[in-house]
Amino acid sequence: KNEVEQSPQNLTAQEGEFITINCSYSVGISALHWLQQHPGGGIVSLFMLSSGKKKHGRLIATINIQEKHSSLHITASHPRDSAVYICAVRRGAQKLVFGQGTRLTINP
C-alpha cells in the first residue's frame, strides 16, 4: 500500500462545478503539499499545510492531522484548472513522498 493515496485518480467535470480531490496518508508527517502539474509538464506548488485550512483564490486546502487526510477544493471550476494535482507529504527533515496524482479535466 502506498504511503500517500489520492482519490479519485481521474475526474471529469463541467465548468462551474465544485471540485474535491482527496489525499490520505499512513505515516507521520511534518507538512503536506499540494502541487499542480499542467499538460506541458511543469510542476508548481499550490499549498503547504501543517494544520487547518488555506485559501488562495478559488483554491482551498484543508488538512485533518488526526484523520491523516487532506482535501483540495476548487470552486467555480474553469477549463484552465485542467491539470494533474499531486499530494505530497514531508517525512523527516528533507524528503517528500508523493501520491500518484489526480488528473482533472474541466469541460466548457
Next chain:
Amino acid sequence: NAGVTQTPKFQVLKTGQSMTLQCAQDMNHNSMYWYRQDPGMGLRLIYYSASEGTTDKGEVPNGYNVSRLNKREFSLRLESAAPSQTSVYFCASWVGQGSQPQHFGDGTRLSIL
C-alpha cells in the same frame, strides 16, 4: 527569475550510453533533489543534497550518480543507460527549512532505446 533550470529538455540515448543531466537554481537554496516520474506512479526521489558538499540516496538510486558541484548546481549522471531509466526527470530545490515549498524545474524527458 529563472528559478530552477534543467538541461537538456529532451534526450534520446542508446542502451549503454552515458549522460549527465544538469540542474541549476538561482534562489540560494540549500537543498536540491532529483526525481523521476513514470506513468501511473508518483514522483520518486533518486538522490538529494541537503547542503553543499553532501548527497544522500533516495528511494530509487540504483544506476545513478550525483554531484553537488556548488550551492547552485546539482547534476545527475547515468553511467550506462538502461531502458528502465526511460522517464521524465525533475530537479527541485528547497530553502531547506521552514514553510517554503520546493521549486521544480521543467523536467527532462529521457528515452533509452
